[in-house]
Amino acid sequence: MSDRLPHEKGFHVSWDQLHRDARALAWRLDGKGPDEGNWRAVVGITRGGLVPAAIVARELDIRKVDTISVKSYSHQEQREAKVIKPTQPDIMENGGEGVLIVDDLVDTGNTLKLVRELFPKAQFATVYAKPKGAPLVDTYITEVSQDTWIFFPWDMALQYVQPYRGTE
Numbered sequence: 133m134s135d136r137l138p139h140e141k142g143f144h145v146s147w148d149q150l151h152r153d154a155r156a157l158a159w160r161l162d163g164k165g166p167d168e169g170n171w172r173a174v175v176g177i178t179r180g181g182l183v184p185a186a187i188v189a190r191e192l193d194i195r196k197v198d199t200i201s202v203k204s205y206s207h208q209e210q211r212e213a214k215v216i217k218p219t220q221p222d223i224m225e226n227g228g229e230g231v232l233i234v235d236d237l238v239d240t241g242n243t244l245k246l247v248r249e250l251f252p253k254a255q256f257a258t259v260y261a262k263p264k265g266a267p268l269v270d271t272y273i274t275e276v277s278q279d280t281w282i283f284f285p286w287d288m289a290l291q292y293v294q295p296y297r298g299t300e
C-alpha cells in the first residue's frame with residue numbers, strides 16, 4: 133500500500149478544462165526555450181503526458197515530438213517508477229538541453245526524479261502539481277493539495293447521479 137492513501141478529495145478535470153489548462157501551460161512556456169525561445173523537441177511522459185504534450189506541441193509549433201514511458205502507479209497505489217520505453221537517443225544528447233518534457237501532473241515527484249536523472253538539462257512542465265513534487269517542475273499551471281486525487285477525462289465517463297433530495 134502507498135503511504136499516499138487515502139486521498140480525501142477528488143479534483144475532476146473535464147476535457148474542456150484540460151484543454152484550457154494545457155493551452156495555458158503552452159502560453160506560459162512560450163519564448164522560454166533556449167534557441168531564440170524555441171525547444172528542439174517535446175517529450176511526453178506516457179501515458180498521462182501524451183495529451184498535454186500534443187496540445188503544447190501544437191500551440192508552440194514544435195514538430196519533433198517523442199515519448200518516454202514511465203510507470204509508477206497501479207490505480208492509486210504507488211510502485212517503484214520504471215522506464216518502460218526510452219526516447220530516441222538524439223533527444224538525450226547534451227543531457228536533454230533544449231528539450232521540453234511534459235507530464236499531466238507531478239505528485240510525489242518520483243517519476244520526474246527518474247526522468248530528470250536521464251535529462252538533467254531539460255525543462256520540465258506539468259499541467260497540475262501537488263506540493264511534494266512541485267519543486268521538481270520548472271513550470272505548472274494549477275496546484276492541488278497532497279490529499280487530492282486528480283481524475284483525468286480519459287479515466288472518467290458521464291453517468292447518472294441521484295437528485296440531491298432523492299425521490300421516494
Ligand SMILES: O=P(O)(O)OC[C@H]1O[C@H](OP(=O)(O)OP(=O)(O)O)[C@H](O)[C@@H]1O
Nearest residue numbers: 179180203204205238239240241242243
Ligand atoms: O509524481 P509521481 O508520484 O511520480 O506521480 C505522477 C505520475 O503518476 C502518473 O503516471 P502513472 O505512473 O500512473 O502512469 P500513466 O501516466 O501511464 O497513467 C502521472 O501521469 C504522472 O506521470
Ligand code: HPA
Nearest residue numbers: 205239280281282283284
Ligand atoms: O492524483 C493523481 N491522479 C491521477 N494519476 C495520478 N498519479 C499520481 N497521482 C495521480
Ligand SMILES: [Mg+2]
Nearest residue numbers: 178179180181
Ligand atoms: Mg504518468
